[in-house]
Amino acid sequence: MPILYTLKNEVLEANKSLERSGLVSFTWGNASGIDRNEGIVVIKPSGVPYSELKVEHMVVMDLDGNIIDGELRPSSDTATHLVLYKNFPDIGGVCHTHSLWATSFAQAKMGIPVLGTTHADHFRGEIPCSRPYTDEEIQGEYEKNTGEIIVETFKAGNPNQIPGILVAAHGPFTWGKSAEEAVTNARVMEFVAEAAYRTSLLNQDPRAINQVLRDKHYFRKHGDNAYYGQD
Amino acid sequence: MPILYTLKNEVLEANKSLERSGLVSFTWGNASGIDRNEGIVVIKPSGVPYSELKVEHMVVMDLDGNIIDGELRPSSDTATHLVLYKNFPDIGGVCHTHSLWATSFAQAKMGIPVLGTTHADHFRGEIPCSRPYTDEEIQGEYEKNTGEIIVETFKAGNPNQIPGILVAAHGPFTWGKSAEEAVTNARVMEFVAEAAYRTSLLNQDPRAINQVLRDKHYFRKHGDNAYYGQD
Amino acid sequence: MPILYTLKNEVLEANKSLERSGLVSFTWGNASGIDRNEGIVVIKPSGVPYSELKVEHMVVMDLDGNIIDGELRPSSDTATHLVLYKNFPDIGGVCHTHSLWATSFAQAKMGIPVLGTTHADHFRGEIPCSRPYTDEEIQGEYEKNTGEIIVETFKAGNPNQIPGILVAAHGPFTWGKSAEEAVTNARVMEFVAEAAYRTSLLNQDPRAINQVLRDKHYFRKHGDNAYYGQD
Amino acid sequence: MPILYTLKNEVLEANKSLERSGLVSFTWGNASGIDRNEGIVVIKPSGVPYSELKVEHMVVMDLDGNIIDGELRPSSDTATHLVLYKNFPDIGGVCHTHSLWATSFAQAKMGIPVLGTTHADHFRGEIPCSRPYTDEEIQGEYEKNTGEIIVETFKAGNPNQIPGILVAAHGPFTWGKSAEEAVTNARVMEFVAEAAYRTSLLNQDPRAINQVLRDKHYFRKHGDNAYYGQD
Numbered sequence: 034m035p036i037l038y039t040l041k042n043e044v045l046e047a048n049k050s051l052e053r054s055g056l057v058s059f060t061w062g063n064a065s066g067i068d069r070n071e072g073i074v075v076i077k078p079s080g081v082p083y084s085e086l087k088v089e090h091m092v093v094m095d096l097d098g099n100i101i102d103g104e105l106r107p108s109s110d111t112a113t114h115l116v117l118y119k120n121f122p123d124i125g126g127v128c129h130t131h132s133l134w135a136t137s138f139a140q141a142k143m144g145i146p147v148l149g150t151t152h153a154d155h156f157r158g159e160i161p162c163s164r165p166y167t168d169e170e171i172q173g174e175y176e177k178n179t180g181e182i183i184v185e186t187f188k189a190g191n192p193n194q195i196p197g198i199l200v201a202a203h204g205p206f207t208w209g210k211s212a213e214e215a216v217t218n219a220r221v222m223e224f225v226a227e228a229a230y231r232t233s234l235l236n237q238d239p240r241a242i243n244q245v246l247r248d249k250h251y252f253r254k255h256g257d258n259a260y261y262g263q264d
Numbered sequence: 265m266p267i268l269y270t271l272k273n274e275v276l277e278a279n280k281s282l283e284r285s286g287l288v289s290f291t292w293g294n295a296s297g298i299d300r301n302e303g304i305v306v307i308k309p310s311g312v313p314y315s316e317l318k319v320e321h322m323v324v325m326d327l328d329g330n331i332i333d334g335e336l337r338p339s340s341d342t343a344t345h346l347v348l349y350k351n352f353p354d355i356g357g358v359c360h361t362h363s364l365w366a367t368s369f370a371q372a373k374m375g376i377p378v379l380g381t382t383h384a385d386h387f388r389g390e391i392p393c394s395r396p397y398t399d400e401e402i403q404g405e406y407e408k409n410t411g412e413i414i415v416e417t418f419k420a421g422n423p424n425q426i427p428g429i430l431v432a433a434h435g436p437f438t439w440g441k442s443a444e445e446a447v448t449n450a451r452v453m454e455f456v457a458e459a460a461y462r463t464s465l466l467n468q469d470p471r472a473i474n475q476v477l478r479d480k481h482y483f484r485k486h487g488d489n490a491y492y493g494q495d
Numbered sequence: 496m497p498i499l500y501t502l503k504n505e506v507l508e509a510n511k512s513l514e515r516s517g518l519v520s521f522t523w524g525n526a527s528g529i530d531r532n533e534g535i536v537v538i539k540p541s542g543v544p545y546s547e548l549k550v551e552h553m554v555v556m557d558l559d560g561n562i563i564d565g566e567l568r569p570s571s572d573t574a575t576h577l578v579l580y581k582n583f584p585d586i587g588g589v590c591h592t593h594s595l596w597a598t599s600f601a602q603a604k605m606g607i608p609v610l611g612t613t614h615a616d617h618f619r620g621e622i623p624c625s626r627p628y629t630d631e632e633i634q635g636e637y638e639k640n641t642g643e644i645i646v647e648t649f650k651a652g653n654p655n656q657i658p659g660i661l662v663a664a665h666g667p668f669t670w671g672k673s674a675e676e677a678v679t680n681a682r683v684m685e686f687v688a689e690a691a692y693r694t695s696l697l698n699q700d701p702r703a704i705n706q707v708l709r710d711k712h713y714f715r716k717h718g719d720n721a722y723y724g725q726d
Numbered sequence: 727m728p729i730l731y732t733l734k735n736e737v738l739e740a741n742k743s744l745e746r747s748g749l750v751s752f753t754w755g756n757a758s759g760i761d762r763n764e765g766i767v768v769i770k771p772s773g774v775p776y777s778e779l780k781v782e783h784m785v786v787m788d789l790d791g792n793i794i795d796g797e798l799r800p801s802s803d804t805a806t807h808l809v810l811y812k813n814f815p816d817i818g819g820v821c822h823t824h825s826l827w828a829t830s831f832a833q834a835k836m837g838i839p840v841l842g843t844t845h846a847d848h849f850r851g852e853i854p855c856s857r858p859y860t861d862e863e864i865q866g867e868y869e870k871n872t873g874e875i876i877v878e879t880f881k882a883g884n885p886n887q888i889p890g891i892l893v894a895a896h897g898p899f900t901w902g903k904s905a906e907e908a909v910t911n912a913r914v915m916e917f918v919a920e921a922a923y924r925t926s927l928l929n930q931d932p933r934a935i936n937q938v939l940r941d942k943h944y945f946r947k948h949g950d951n952a953y954y955g956q957d
Contacts, residue, residue, distance in 0.1 A: 105494055138466065175480055204381070693830035694833040
């Protein structure tokens with residue numbers, strides 16, 4: 034089953050690069066990937082130290098969470114990942130961390146405004162912070178409800194152009210075309226979160242940059258007219 | 265005396281992992297462990313650089329501080345550790361540092377509120393800051409009195425569910441089932457202290473998360489119904 | 496063509512030292528150099544990871560941006576570099592980053608005031624922040640207009656004595672006698688930006704140091720009467 | 727001349743440990759030592775990169791600054807060091823850096839208050855910030871005047887118990903029984919500066935700890951009744 038092996042390896046590598054990125058303390062983070070043709074999701078097991086992770090530890094399941102392969106319990110956030118895969122049809126990977134700067138915005142229950150071109154290069158608009166949970170949502174299928182709230186937040190937005198969110202009081206979730214891209218988006222979000230924090234402390238009424246400058250930067254790097262990087 | 269050797273080694277290793285954690289500058293920190301059956305406590309010697317620590321440097325004593333083994337003077341905070349072992353019967357290790365973020369809360373004389381789920385995953389409630397010393401407490405048996413004040417602070421609390429405190433104007437003490445777990449709790453406290461600091465600067469009226477969300481996260485990781493990690 | 500090879504190597508080395516400096520995340524930065532006699536500019540290619548950069552990747556062009564040598568697309572900020580070379584006749588290198596502290600001032604749309612002697616040692620006055628773009632400037636030749644706005648900002652200033660600027664909402668550009676010196680100036684700017692940030696948070700009405708102290712420090716290190724360092 | 731060689735080596739080693747400490751960027755820092763019996767001072771040469779420093783680069787002079795040995799120009803701050811050696815008869819080493827946290831207090835023109843026991847363990851009172859220079863002091867013998875202002879600041883204080891100062895708008899000077907101890911005091915000052923900064927941002931009216939607690943901690947580590955560390 035070479036497709037499966039490839040995906041397991043990609044997800045393993047994405048989790049390893051998550052560890053190298055410094056975004057994860059202890060075991061507080063996870064990355065997953067999906068093969069849309071096969072309808073198969075691969076995710077990190079729960080609570081296993083990153084330094085010990087091996088390809089055979091990866092947990093394989095279908096989109097309903099039925100385990101297909103793997104002997105370990107999947108990440109406790111698995112149900113959130115699955116809701117995102119079902120509702121955001123273009124994504125191929127999901128990542129969750131407790132990285133310091135994004136988590137601080139989540140705990141402050143604030144989105145990350147577009148204060149500069151670094152943000153606009155990567156996220157086409159404010160990175161939103163989700164609404165609080167109801168008590169019922171917490172006491173019910175908590176991790177599934179986390180996913181539903183993320184989807185609700187993006188009802189009027191485009192998850193392909195804003196590939197991440199802050200779950201209020203918790204921390205960031207990001208996604209992308211692959212598990213690796215979801216990790217990259219987590220790293221970029223962490224950078225723009227820190228820069229936004231510093232900007233807000235320097236200038237207590239920071240203004241988001243205007244739409245023309247946002248679009249200029251976003252489309253320098255995305256879409257048919259992008260001219261950043263090599264072909 | 266293999267039990268003793270094991271405990272000395274565990275305490276040495278906990279002190280070494282404390283050094284690796286980056287929580288300790290110079291010699292400002294110490295970890296100890298207890299063997300409840302034997303009534304023996306092992307602690308780091310005072311003022312010895314971490315890089316030079318060896319198993320034979322560990323100081324062994326009974327719960328009243330009578331030295332049983334070891335040629336070096338024990339940590340100057342030994343009396344505080346002993347009070348905690350006497351009053352918190354379930355703990356097996358104690359750790360003290362001057363780590364930057366926890367110390368900053370201690371110097372501000374503020375507890376660390378439960379601003380997010382990372383905190384709730386590990387500490388079931390605010391990490392308290394102790395009351396100030398009286399002059400008599402400082403001029404008397406200072407280190408013993410530090411322990412008594414910690415115990416007093418937990419009169420209405422549960423030290424097993426909130427395994428740490430900020431001693432006002434001084435810094436953090438943590439504890440756990442072993443010396444190693446006390447060190448882990450010091451590392452988690454440092455992380456949640458930094459996140460709480462950042463959150464407070466972003467949102468000047470940060471709200472603690474509600475009890476339902478706290479319990480959800482605490483019991484995802486603790487107790488009979490925990491479902492985080494592997495069995 | 497040994498002159499060309501030397502310049503390509505210098506620019507490669509400046510980009511490598513930019514990477515080592517920690518000022519660059521991902522591929523967000525670039526350094527270039529000019530040979531004034533030959534009228535040749537060498538710049539980093541766009542979007543190539545620093546770890547993979549080799550001398551043969553460097554892009555060579557004339558001052559109008561006509562490619563002379565190299566198979567890769569030059570940095571997307573090339574047009575900004577060229578405007579600076581045309582208007583600041585004494586400079587030999589230009590550097591651009593999204594370094595955190597300088598970017599935070601740029602996003603706050605604030606210059607970096609001369610709050611201490613470290614700043615005065617290197618920059619003879621406030622490091623300015625450029626005015627915002629008009630929409631036409633963004634939608635037109637954006638990168639060229641960035642250069643024109645920098646030049647406009649220095650109409651009343653001396654780019655040799657203040658070898659850097661913050662482009663509002665974007666980040667820092669620096670320059671110097673060589674690509675390497677432009678990188679050094681980016682590093683010094685980053686340090687003084689962080690120190691100015693900390694100072695401003697400690698003392699909410701920080702005062703710039705007076706002209707006498709500024710001149711004393713600037714001319715300890717610059718000009719005929721400099722007495723810092725070895726001859 | 728073995729005494730001289732020993733002192734040169736000690737000063738070299740102190741400068742090397744200054745570099746390892748992370749307190750110095752570029753060449754912005756220096757340490758010196760004195761042999762009181764011989765009346766000889768050894769100091770780092772000006773502007774030489776730390777990585778290239780060798781024992782033969784050290785500059786040897788008498789207390790009036792007459793060069794006895796060495797071919798390089800001494801640190802530009804030499805005159806400040808000499809004033810301190812002349813006026814503080816118990817000190818054996820001096821250190822100067824532009825370390826970030828201490829420099830930020832200096833630029834804010836604020837002393838570092840005794841907000842916690844970490845400070846009280848090492849400095850018996852607030853670390854003062856010097857008064858501003860007059861224009862004449864800057865335009866005259868600037869570095870010598872810097873020393874005179876430091877001495878003036880300590881007219882009512884004890885430089886042995888508070889082994890350091892912030893020179894307003896500039897940065898920290900520290901001293902100690904040896905060059906190495908001066909470097910250690912610079913490291914401790916940097917730590918307490920950062921902790922005081924964090925404390926001040928958390929609690930906008932932080933209170934200095936009282937005299938009883940200060941004395942308890944200071945004399946745990948200093949003087950005849952000290953009981954910290956090994957004999």
